[in-house]
Amino acid sequence: MNLIEILKSWDVSLLLSINGLHTSFLDSFMYVVSSKFIWVPLYISVLYLVVKYWKREAIWLVLALVLCVVISDQISSDILKHLVKRLRPTHTDNLKDLIHLVKGYSGGLYGFASSHAANTFGFALLSSLLFKRKIYTYAIFIWSLIIIYSRIYLGVHYPFDIFGGIVVGSFAALVIYWIIRKYKPSLVQNRAYPNPESKTILIPVLVLALSFFGIIVYSVIV
Numbered sequence: 001m002n003l004i005e006i007l008k009s010w011d012v013s014l015l016l017s018i019n020g021l022h023t024s025f026l027d028s029f030m031y032v033v034s035s036k037f038i039w040v041p042l043y044i045s046v047l048y049l050v051v052k053y054w055k056r057e058a059i060w061l062v063l064a065l066v067l068c069v070v071i072s073d074q075i076s077s078d079i080l081k082h083l084v085k086r087l088r089p090t091h092t093d094n095l096k097d098l099i100h101l102v103k104g105y106s107g108g109l110y111g112f113a114s115s116h117a118a119n120t121f122g123f124a125l126l127s128s129l130l131f132k133r134k135i136y137t138y139a140i141f142i143w144s145l146i147i148i149y150s151r152i153y154l155g156v157h158y159p160f161d162i163f164g165g166i167v168v169g170s171f172a173a174l175v176i177y178w179i180i181r182k183y184k185p186s187l188v189q190n191r192a193y194p195n196p197e198s199k200t201i202l203i204p205v206l207v208l209a210l211s212f213f214g215i216i217v218y219s220v221i222v
Contacts, residue, residue, distance in 0.1 A: 011158045015089055019100055019155040027102045028219035030150040034116065041211060042143070045204040046127055052200060060184055061130060064176050068126045071172040072118035076165055086112040088156050099155035107156035114157045117165025118172070120144040126173035130188065131201060139205045 032038055050065070051058040089095045090106035124144040128137040148166070151157040181188055 007160070011160045012089075012095065014159045015152060015155070015157075016098060018149070018152045019089075021153070022100045022102075025219050026153065028222050029215055030153045031102045031105065032215050032218060033147055034150040034154060036116075038211065038215070039143075041207050042204060045207045049131070049200060049203060053198075054187065057184075057187060060180070060187060064130075064180060065123065065126060068122045068169075068172050068176050069119050071176075072122040072165075072169045073115050075168050075172070076113040076115040076118040080113045080164065080168070081108075081110040081115075084112045085110055086158075086161070088161075089158060090155055102154055105154060105156070107154075111157050111161045113164030113168050114148070114151055114161045115165065116151050117144075117148045117157075117162045118169040119165075120147050120169070121166045122169030122173045125170055126177055129173070129177050133201045135205055136201050139208050143208055 046065070047062055050061045054061055087109065088107050088111035090099050090101065091109055096106075121144050124140040128140055131137075148162050151162060152159060177188075
């Protein structure tokens with residue numbers, strides 16, 4: 001068995017191990033967590049902070065965050081998925097019958113690279129570089145990693161699909177941050193933005209906490 005076959009074997013084994021840990025609570029929790037629209041309040045709270053901290057110059061950073069997600073999504077979904085054409089586990093003949101599906105959700109045909117991983121990790125990395133606050137950084141990366149984990153749990157991505165998405169998202173975030181530092185350095189070098197004593201950085205953290213609490217309650221009662 002060569003290295004490629006060994007890596008593929010590990011990829012499948014880890015997928016089946018995580019997907020096989022299903023419970024009714026986790027099924028509901030991971031299904032909702034994986035939904036893109038459930039996190040709209042988080043995005044709004046982050047954009048609110050950008051506008052509050054950077055005022056008139058906020059437009060540049062709002063565009064940077066939007067562009068980061070768009071680039072991540074386009075590379076992962078419109079380029080790599082159709083270039084690599086790696087079938088999702090739920091569409092692979094020798095695996096699809098072994099996958100535990102939640103509410104019949106099987107995703108699109110191709111899985112590499114994960115756009116969920118690319119979008120959320122890129123957003124988390126770029127926004128954490130902008131805010132430079134530990135509590136926000138911890139919270140936003142925990143959020144991203146839970147969403148990433150949910151994609152494997154739901155059986156719609158191999159771990160290597162996730163890794164590919166993380167690489168894409170990191171690339172997009174770091175390139176955009178480099179452009180900001182080069183052409184608009186005042187946006188990231190001025191220590192007044194954001195004010196390290198400001199408590200408003202807790203707003204997205206609280207939004208995240210309330211969102212997860214709501215998802216947990218929903219997952220218990222359904």
